[in-house]
Amino acid sequence: MSTESRVLHPAFRQKIMSAEQAAAHIMPGDNVGMSGFTGSGHPKVVPVELAKRIEATHARGEAFRISVWTGASTAPELDGALAKVNGIEMRLPYQSDPVCRQKINEGTMQYADIHLSHVAQHVWFGFYGKLNVAIIEVTAILEDGSLVPSTAIGNNKTWLDQADKVILEVNSHQSMHLHGMHDVYYGTQVPPHRLPIPMTHSDNRIGVPYLQVDPAKVVAVVETNSSDRNTDFTAPDAESEQIAAHLVEFFQHEVKLGRLPRSLLPLQSGVGNIANAVLAGLNKSSFENMTAYTEVLQDGMLDMIASGKLRHASATAVSLSKKGLKYFEDNIEQLRSKILLRPQEISNHPELIRRLGTLSMNGMIEADIYGNVNSTHIMGTRIMNGIGGSGDFARNAYISVFMTPSIAKGGNISCIVPMVSHVDHTEHDVQVLVTEQGLADLRGLAPKARAKLVIEKCAHPSFKDQLTDYYERSLRESPGKHTPHILTEALSWHQRFEETGSMKRG
Numbered sequence: 491m492s493t494e495s496r497v498l499h500p501a502f503r504q505k506i507m508s509a510e511q512a513a514a515h516i517m518p519g520d521n522v523g524m525s526g527f528t529g530s531g532h533p534k535v536v537p538v539e540l541a542k543r544i545e546a547t548h549a550r551g552e553a554f555r556i557s558v559w560t561g562a563s564t565a566p567e568l569d570g571a572l573a574k575v576n577g578i579e580m581r582l583p584y585q586s587d588p589v590c591r592q593k594i595n596e597g598t599m600q601y602a603d604i605h606l607s608h609v610a611q612h613v614w615f616g617f618y619g620k621l622n623v624a625i626i627e628v629t630a631i632l633e634d635g636s637l638v639p640s641t642a643i644g645n646n647k648t649w650l651d652q653a654d655k656v657i658l659e660v661n662s663h664q665s666m667h668l669h670g671m672h673d674v675y676y677g678t679q680v681p682p683h684r685l686p687i688p689m690t691h692s693d694n695r696i697g698v699p700y701l702q703v704d705p706a707k708v709v710a711v712v713e714t715n716s717s718d719r720n721t722d723f724t725a726p727d728a729e730s731e732q733i734a735a736h737l738v739e740f741f742q743h744e745v746k747l748g749r750l751p752r753s754l755l756p757l758q759s760g761v762g763n764i765a766n767a768v769l770a771g772l773n774k775s776s777f778e779n780m781t782a783y784t785e786v787l788q789d790g791m792l793d794m795i796a797s798g799k800l801r802h803a804s805a806t807a808v809s810l811s812k813k814g815l816k817y818f819e820d821n822i823e824q825l826r827s828k829i830l831l832r833p834q835e836i837s838n839h840p841e842l843i844r845r846l847g848t849l850s851m852n853g854m855i856e857a858d859i860y861g862n863v864n865s866t867h868i869m870g871t872r873i874m875n876g877i878g879g880s881g882d883f884a885r886n887a888y889i890s891v892f893m894t895p896s897i898a899k900g901g902n903i904s905c906i907v908p909m910v911s912h913v914d915h916t917e918h919d920v921q922v923l924v925t926e927q928g929l930a931d932l933r934g935l936a937p938k939a940r941a942k943l944v945i946e947k948c949a950h951p952s953f954k955d956q957l958t959d960y961y962e963r964s965l966r967e968s969p970g971k972h973t974p975h976i977l978t979e980a981l982s983w984h985q986r987f988e989e990t991g992s993m994k995r996g
Contacts, residue, residue, distance in 0.1 A: 496630035496660050497711055505711045509535035512657045512710035513543055518554040519579075520622040523613075523649030524568060527561035527807035527834065528761055528786045529719035531642030532568050533625045533659045536712060541571040548575065555579040559613070559621070561644020561806065561834055562606065562785075562878060563587065565719035573599065582618070583609045584876035595872045603866060606785070606879040607838035610648040614680050624653035628701065629664040631711070636700040638669045639831065641718055642807035643701075647674055647833045650703045657710045658703075663717055667822040672831045673697045687839065692756045692783040692846055693802040693830065722811040723789055726767035729895045732926040733764060734771025737851070737891065740922065740929050741777070744889075750849075756783035757800075758843075758883045759790065760852040761809070764893060766790035768851055773799050783848050785837055785879045787829060789814040795828050796821075804830045806837040838879045843886040850887035852880040854894045857948070858910045859941040859961060860973055861917035861932050863892050869984050870911030877914050884919045896925035896950035902992040904953040906944060908960050909980035923948050937973040938965075956995060 526532025547554040557580035569587035583604035593599035629638040675697035744750040759765045769790025782803040794800035854865045884890040923930045928947035964974035983993045
């Protein structure tokens with residue numbers, strides 16, 4: 491990496507300082523907007539120095555906590571560092587850090603789990619109070635003062651616009667060839683002044699390739715050279731490959747019936763190993779000339795671009811394994827014409843998701859026999875990560891798909907249950923459920939027909955009889971009911987697991 495400064499604007503050069511000095515601009519009680527989305531583009535050094543300052547303050551018996559607002563999950567040097575020193579009072583809108591999760595579930599950190607499309611506009615509306623400070627990673631500051639974004643945009647546009655004070659981390663580890671890969675739309679307004687967003691295809695450019703900031707608000711510029719959090723993905727296992735096969739077969743059937751074009755509609759994929767396995771399945775399929783309109787571009791989509799199967803991908807962040815990152819960096823000049831990174835208020839915008847007709851594919855923790863989905867909570871009470879953007883896409887997609895292995899914890903948990911212990915996506919937003927056992931197409935079905943199909947197609951054999959017994963008894967014990975349940979038993983599966991370590995009946 492070049493050691494030449496990427497701070498090219500004279501006024502910003504005068505504000506270069508150490509991370510420790512920059513962190514001193516953050517006060518107890520501040521609301522702090524930080525860059526970062528799924529381990530990419532987060533500030534790397536100022537949060538660490540802030541954590542040290544908070545720890546020293548606590549050691550003196552003084553209170554020092556802040557509220558942290560991001561695009562989505564970040565990394566240990568942000569969420570982890572601040573959580574370890576009990577420096578976070580409130581966290582929103584999405585996290586995946588184990589220390590944060592522990593603090594949230596033990597009640598020492600407040601957490602607001604929010605649809606990702608809502609965050610920027612709610613800040614503009616003033617719903618969360620004043621944004622005091624923004625800490626934003628950028629790739630460079632150009633001669634005219636414009637900012638070359640990093641590997642994630644997330645809510646950075648809003649943080650830069652709304653914050654009283656701005657701290658910029660200029661990360662020379664990020665490739666300067668990122669310049670031109672971004673599309674930042676500055677046309678959003680608040681009601682009653684909103685206008686339609688001028689996008690009709692997922693590869694449309696509607697903005698500018700840089701971020702803007704009022705130089706008077708910038709109080710510090712910190713130069714860094716650090717990598718993103720690069721998460722390696724496991725090779726697809728048999729279950730994931732079977733889920734992928736069911737989905738590919740379903741899409742092929744939809745094409746045959748004339749309900750999907752041969753190139754499909756823009757793909758949206760959640761994060762993780764199953765999502766990458768599904769994308770690998772699509773990459774091996776007969777589909778050609780596909781596109782993506784999603785939140786995060788992971789290895790699976792990068793492989794599809796490399797093979798020529800995926801013509802173009804629109805996202806708000808690039809989150810790759812070490813192997814994927816090397817390919818990305820080695821081929822970034824060619825990839826710049828195939829990838830667009832946008833603010834998450836655009837990547838997750840319901841208006842655009844519905845207009846483009848995305849195929850939404852997201853993971854879940856559990857589903858019930860009527861099609862309600864829990865994607866955030868373990869046993870109803872313990873947060874895992876958060877809803878992220880799955881709700882933005884599921885409610886507005888052309889087809890909404892949720893997928894999971896049918897069992898967990900060595901077969902002691904059924905991921906298909908009588909009633910979910912927490913609802914993130916109601917049956918009204920769930921069209922297709924997929925496990926390695928099969929695929930249930932729930933479109934146009936009433937609750938009783940849904941229940942039969944979900945049990946038949948998605949439940950694991952070791953729980954199928956138990957689910958069938960519950961459903962048949964619910965029909966007898968609550969006759970005439972639109973959605974039959976035995977209320978005294980509906981959540982007994984979760985209670986049994988908490989008490990015995992298994993959902994199976996003794």
